Amino acid sequence: MPEVVILGAGLTGLSCAYNLEKHGFFDFQIFEKDSYPGGLLRSFKQDGFTFDYTGHLLHVNNNDFYNFLKDISDINNFDLVTRNSAIFMDNKIVPYPFQMNLAGLDTNIIINCIYDFINKKNIKVKSFHDWAKKHFGKSITKYFFDPYNSKLLSYDTKKITPSWTGRFVPKTDLRKLLTGALSPDFSKNIGYNSQFYYPKQGGIQFLIDNICKKLKNKIYTNHNAIKIDFLNKIIYFENGNFIKYKKLISTLPLNSLLDKIEERSDTNLKILSKKLLCNSVINFNLGFNTNNLGNKHWIYYPEKQFNFYRIGFWNNINPNSTPENHTAIYGETSCLSGTKTDTQIKILKEQLLEKSIEQALKKLNLKQSNIATKNILHIKHAYVIYDFWREKNLNQILKSLEHLSINSIGRFGEWKYSSMQEAYLDAKKTTENLLKTLLFDSNINISKRRGNNEAVDRIL
Numbered sequence: 154m155p156e157v158v159i160l161g162a163g164l165t166g167l168s169c170a171y172n173l174e175k176h177g178f179f180d181f182q183i184f185e186k187d188s189y190p191g192g193l194l195r196s197f198k199q200d201g202f203t204f205d206y207t208g209h210l211l212h213v214n215n216n217d218f219y220n221f222l223k224d225i226s227d228i229n230n231f232d233l234v235t236r237n238s239a240i241f242m243d244n245k246i247v248p249y250p251f252q253m254n255l256a257g258l259d260t261n262i263i264i265n266c267i268y269d270f271i272n273k274k275n276i277k278v279k280s281f282h283d284w285a286k287k288h289f290g291k292s293i294t295k296y297f298f299d300p301y302n303s304k305l306l307s308y309d310t311k312k313i314t315p316s317w318t319g320r321f322v323p324k325t326d327l328r329k330l331l332t333g334a335l336s337p338d339f340s341k342n343i344g345y346n347s348q349f350y351y352p353k354q355g356g357i358q359f360l361i362d363n364i365c366k367k368l369k370n371k372i373y374t375n376h377n378a379i380k381i382d383f384l385n386k387i388i389y390f391e392n393g394n395f396i397k398y399k400k401l402i403s404t405l406p407l408n409s410l411l412d413k414i415e416e417r418s419d420t421n422l423k424i425l426s427k428k429l430l431c432n433s434v435i436n437f438n439l440g441f442n443t444n445n446l447g448n449k450h451w452i453y454y455p456e457k458q459f460n461f462y463r464i465g466f467w468n469n470i471n472p473n474s475t476p477e478n479h480t481a482i483y484g485e486t487s488c489l490s491g492t493k494t495d496t497q498i499k500i501l502k503e504q505l506l507e508k509s510i511e512q513a514l515k516k517l518n519l520k521q522s523n524i525a526t527k528n529i530l531h532i533k534h535a536y537v538i539y540d541f542w543r544e545k546n547l548n549q550i551l552k553s554l555e556h557l558s559i560n561s562i563g564r565f566g567e568w569k570y571s572s573m574q575e576a577y578l579d580a581k582k583t584t585e586n587l588l589k590t591l592l593f594d595s596n597i598n599i600s601k602r603r604g605n606n607e608a609v610d611r612i613l
């Protein structure tokens with residue numbers, strides 16, 4: 154029986170394996186349901202175009218993560234790109250972020266936003282909607298934060314908490330607001346995603362391929378965990394295999410992990426799985442036989458008239474992702490997960506694809522005959538909904554799992570909004586803590602055998 158079992162070989166699971174091996178610890182096994190590791194970090198080639206499961210850009214501001222990227226591959230294999238993103242609103246393109254770039258919009262919108270920013274009230278914050286009003290005023294909330302976020306999440310912004318905003322939503326002040334209202338400036342480097350790294354070749358999967366090359370332990374693919382006996386610490390797989398574990402690191406979506414708890418286990422965790430809300434993203438990719446779609450990396454579409462909330466431009470993110478003289482986009486639209494059956498999702502995908510393609514072509518001044526290739530992808534777990542139930546209960550669920558020797562980590566394991574960098578850092582922290590515990594336990598055993606507590610004292 155391995156000391157540690159890792160479930161899921163997405164970036165978090167693979168980073169756990171990488172960090173364990175880095176510490177010289179090989180007594181673990183890693184299992185993945187799909188036939189290839191990577192989870193959401195997947196790229197594929199189609200008719201000469203390379204597509205990811207929507208844009209996956211590496212925002213790096215942590216040395217450990219940077220060193221990790223350098224260790225798995227020469228950093229020169231990545232481009233460092235300065236973001237050029239925008240918002241489409243009121244038939245105009247304005248620079249992102251909205252809260253400091255009003256120039257170009259209708260005069261009434263600008264006046265309302267500035268007036269309400271100056272007169273914003275120190276209201277009691279319960280929801281994200283309140284938080285936006287408190288920090289940006291009611292007009293900026295009305296024109297951008299509410300419509301964009303409710304479209305992205307497929308959820309009411311009055312029913313979610315602001316606890317995820319942190320580094321993701323840059324604040325503004327009157328000087329910045331006025332400066333940005335007088336002249337548009339697409340060159341401003343503001344916010345956590347103002348620069349990004351992206352692999353020169355192979356899409357974001359380049360990252361996964363290189364971690365896999367580094368790992369010595371085998372990755373057990375085609376191992377779909379279907380049931381977990383928490384009492385006897387056994388995981389059962391769809392292919393008939395099973396494995397006993399001492400410590401389990403799960404990177405599965407938390408709701409799906411809870412679902413797998415065997416009924417007779419002495420816990421009521423299973424029934425909580427339905428309470429955890431997230432959205433699903435439907436991602437369409439289009440390759441074009443034309444070579445000029447502007448210079449933006451992506452554009453946000455907060456208005457209801459568009460199906461998609463964002464369109465990204467593959468060729469600007471990475472020129473190697475399209476054949477010469479070609480361009481490509483990704484579009485993203487969302488729906489609340491669990492609210493639709495598989496058949497309904499299939500119909501929705503087809504309708505959305507058709508309508509979204511029509512809208513995207515119109516916006517880009519292109520025709521059906523410009524489409525060189527297309528595909529549509531369904532990302533079942535995409536953005537976690539920070540509703541009030543989650544806020545109240547999530548920590549308790551994670552703690553209960555820890556008591557059962559399970560660390561549930563990663564974007565969906567911890568049911569949170571987080572990036573690739575955090576996936577790596579979560580894994581690093583978890584494995585380091587785990588190794589400390591294992592060392593502690595083994596020293597207790599040794600000292601018990603020796604009949605003294607010297608070793609324990611040394612560690613403490």
Ligand SMILES: Cc1cc2nc3c(=O)[nH]c(=O)nc-3n(C[C@H](O)[C@H](O)[C@H](O)COP(=O)(O)OP(=O)(O)OC[C@H]3O[C@@H](n4cnc5c(N)ncnc54)[C@H](O)[C@@H]3O)c2cc1C
Nearest residue numbers: 161163164165186192193209210377378535563564572573
């Ligand atoms: C739409 C979208 C856009 C994003 N864009 C960015 C971006 O631009 N920049 C950025 O830094 N981050 C981005 N992210 C976040 C990034 O994708 C995640 O942080 C990262 O992929 C999380 O990795 P993970 O390993 O925790 O999860 P996952 O990638 O979901 O990995 C979990 C793994 O578990 C496996 N698994 C599931 N069930 C089972 C089972 N029953 N048995 C065995 N294995 C199982 C899955 O197949 C998968 O391989 C984005 C996320 C989304 C949804």
